[in-house]
Amino acid sequence: MTYCIGLRLNAGLVFLSDSRTNAGLDAISTFRKMIVYEKPGDRFMCLLSAGNLSISQSVREILQVEKIPGAEGEEAISIWNAKSMFDVARVLGSAVRRIHDQDGPSLRAAGIDFVASFILGGQIGGEAMRLFLVYSAGNFIEATRETCFFQIGESKYGKPILDRVLTPHTPLDEAAKCALVSMDSTLKSNLSVGLPLDLLVYRADSLSADQVVCIDDKNPYFQMIHNTWGQRLREVFEGIDDPRWDGGDATHPLMVESERFDPMKKIGHASEKIV
Template structure:
C-alpha cells in the first residue's frame, strides 16, 4: 500500500508520501511515490501516486511526453506548456487513459484491476495554486476551501487529525507538521506504509521550492514528533477522567436517567424473544 497526502492552504501547498510498496507481504520494496516538476519562475507541480506500481510508473514516464490536441491547428498541450493546472491535470488524465489503453486488457486477463490514483497539484504562472485528485479513469476533482486536502492509499488512519486541524488558514509549517502526524498515525497502524518519507512544501507564488526533504528514521524532527506525539497523546488520554457509572462524586456520569435511548435489555434464557 501507500499513504500520500497533499494540502492546499492559502499560504501554499504541502505534499507528503511514504515509500513502501508491497506485492504480498513477502515482497516489500522501497519506491518513491512523489515526483516534482519545476521550471523556476514559470511552473511548479508535484505528482503523488498510489495503486498498481507498474501503472503509476508508466503514467509518470508517459506524462513527460503526453500531448493533448484540441484540434488540428492548435498547439498540443503538455504539462510543460499548459497555461493552467486544470489543463495540466487533463494531460495527466490523458496519460492515465493511454496506459489504460495499453495495459488494462492484459491486466484483466491476469485478474488484475486497473487501479491507480494520483494527487497532482501546483501552480502555473498566471493563476493561483490548484490541487487535484486523479482517478483510474483519468477523471479528476479539485480541492476547495471546504475540502483543502486529498489523501490516496491507506488514508483512514491519518484522517482524523487532518479533519481536526486543517483549514485554508493553517500556516504552512503547521500544515507540514499535521501531515507528518497524520503519516505517523498511519505508520503506527499499518505495516504496508513505511519510511522514508518525501516531504515538499511550496509557498504561494514562489514557482520553485527548496523545501524538499527525504525523512528517514534518523531524521531529528520526525523522531521528536513521533516520540512527542505518542507520549503527549497518552498524557492527554490520561488527563481525561475515566468514566464514572452512577453515584459517586462525579458530575459527569456515564449513566443518566435522561438518556433517550434505552439501555439494551438482556436476553436471559433460550425462550426469550429478541424484539
C-alpha cells in the first residue's frame, strides 16, 4: 500500500508521497510514487500513484507518449503540448484505459483487480494551477476551494489534521508541515506505508520546481516533526478534564440527561425485550 497527498493552495502546490510497496509480510520493497514532468517556463506537472504497482508503472511509462485526438484540423494532444491541465488529465485517463484494455483481461483471469489511482497537479503557462484525482476507470475530479486537497492510498490516518488545518489561504511552508504531520500519523498507524518520502513544493506561476527533497529516517526536520507532534498530542490530551461519573460539580459534566434519548437499558432475564 502507499500514502500520497496533493494540496492546491493559493500560493502553490504541495505533493508528498511515501515509497513502500508490499505484497505480503515478507515482500516489502521501495518504489518511488512521485514523478515530475517539466518544461521550465512552459509547464510543470507532478504525478502521484497508488494501487497495483505494475499498473501504475505502466501508466507512467506510456503517459510520456500517450496522445488523444485534438480538435478537427489540430494535432493530437499529449502532456507536452496540451494547452490546459484539464487536457493533461484527459491524456492520463486515456493512458489508464489503454493499460486496462491491455492488461485487464489477464489480471481478471489471475483473480487480480485492476486498482490504481493518481493525483495529478501542475500548471501550464497562461493557466491557473489545477489538481486532479484520477480513478481506475480513467475518469477524474478536480480540487476546488472547498476541497483543496486529495489523498490516495492509506488516507484515513492522516486526514484529520488536513481537515482541521488546511484552507486555500494556508502558506506553502505551513502546508508542507501539515502534510508531513499527516504522513507521520499514517506511518505511526500503518506498516504498509514507509520511508523514504518525496516532498515537492511548487510556487504559483514559477513553471518549474526546485524545492524537492527525499526524506529518510535520519532527516532532522522529520525527526523533529515526529517527536514534537507526539509530545504535543500527549500534552493536549493530558490537559483535557477526565469525565466524572459521580455527578459532582464539573465544568463540563458528563452525567446529564439527554433531551431526546434515554440511557441504554440492561437485560436482566430471558423474557425481557430491548424495545
